[in-house]
Amino acid sequence: MxxxxxLALMMLLQREGQLTAEELSRELAVSPRTIYRxxxxxxxxxxxIYANGGPGGGYALLDxxxxxxTGLNEAEVKALFMLTVPGPLADLGLNRELQASILKLTSAxxxxxxxxxxxxxxxxxxxxxxxxxxxGTTPWLGLLQEAVWQNRRVxxxxxxxxxxxxxxxxxxxxxxxxxxxxxxxxxxxxxxxVFRVSRLEEVSLLAExxxxxVAFDLLAFWDEWVADFENNRPRFPVTLRLRERxxxxx
Numbered sequence: 001m002x003x004x005x006x007l008a009l010m011m012l013l014q015r016e017g018q019l020t021a022e023e024l025s026r027e028l029a030v031s032p033r034t035i036y037r038x039x040x041x042x043x044x045x046x047x048x049i050y051a052n053g054g055p056g057g058g059y060a061l062l063d064x065x066x067x068x069x070t071g072l073n074e075a076e077v078k079a080l081f082m083l084t085v086p087g088p089l090a091d092l093g094l095n096r097e098l099q100a101s102i103l104k105l106t107s108a109x110x111x112x113x114x115x116x117x118x119x120x121x122x123x124x125x126x127x128x129x130x131x132x133x134x135x136g137t138t139p140w141l142g143l144l145q146e147a148v149w150q151n152r153r154v155x156x157x158x159x160x161x162x163x164x165x166x167x168x169x170x171x172x173x174x175x176x177x178x179x180x181x182x183x184x185x186x187x188x189x190x191x192x193x194v195f196r197v198s199r200l201e202e203v204s205l206l207a208e209x210x211x212x213x214v215a216f217d218l219l220a221f222w223d224e225w226v227a228d229f230e231n232n233r234p235r236f237p238v239t240l241r242l243r244e245r246x247x248x249x250x
Contacts, residue, residue: 002038005030008100009038010047011107013061015114020058077113078120080105088128088177091138092145129180138182140203147172151209157201165201171210174218178226185221194225 005028012019012027021032021039028035039059042049048062081102106117140156147154154172157165171187175197182197187210242250 004100006038006042008103009035010042010049010061011103013049013059014065014107015103018052018058018060024059074113074116077109077116081117081120088182091141091177091182093142128177138197140200141175141182141197143203143205144172144175144184144197147205148175151212153206153208153210154203155206156195156203158195159199159201169206170195171212173212173216176218176222185218185225192221 008028009024012024019027021035024035025032039049039051048065049059050062051057051059106114109117144154146152151171153169155167155169157167160166168188170184170193172184173187174185176183176185176194184195184197184200186193186195
């Protein structure tokens with residue numbers, strides 16, 4: 001944990017130029033005393049960090065000390081920093097890791113490209129949440145994520161169309177976030193199925209593992225499944241009677 005904090009401290013100084021111990025402690029959620037110890041540790045390890053005393057002072061790195069990401073043009077930098085969609089990652093408990101990776105990438109960019117990254121972040125934002133809707137609760141998401149990473153079977157209950165419950169054992173291949181909901185993709189005794197995570201009951205992780213097919217392509221499967229779902233959903237003809245004056249509001 002301390003190694004991560006030391007790296008984050010260096011990245012913050014590389015990005016901001018100079019920060020006080022109090023500013024660093026707020027960013028890293030530790031005490032100023034811990035920052036002093038971290039600075040001593042970095043200095044002892046050969047990192048060229050120094051302190052500017054007096055008003056307006058703080059800690060800084062030598063200008064020559066910088067790790068850069070080279071080979072990225074302006075469009076690539078902007079595209080990279082527009083890919084940060086925090087909602088689904090926060091659901092998986094990875095929001096902190098996301099912010100840390102953004103900080104590391106930003107700090108590793110040359111100064112002109114850091115400005116391009118900030119430009120992109122302030123001009124485009126992707127919000128995956130739908131209007132006037134709340135995401136279903138997903139208490140099993142962490143367990144399912146573990147099962148997906150480890151190729152372990154899970155046992156769960158799903159609701160049948162008649163309102164009853166059905167026990168299933170599934171080989172979980174993947175998790176997909178779409179329209180503010182999480183879906184589980186997996187193999188059942190009846191073939192490949194997709195389940196909305198918020199509708200699952202009593203999910204348990206089994207000790208037995210399974211062999212995930214090497215040829216399984218999540219993106220291809222998902223695109224095909226979505227197309228089939230949209231084409232085969234039930235349609236009901238409806239006739240509405242409206243007052244003409246409300247038509248512009250539709």
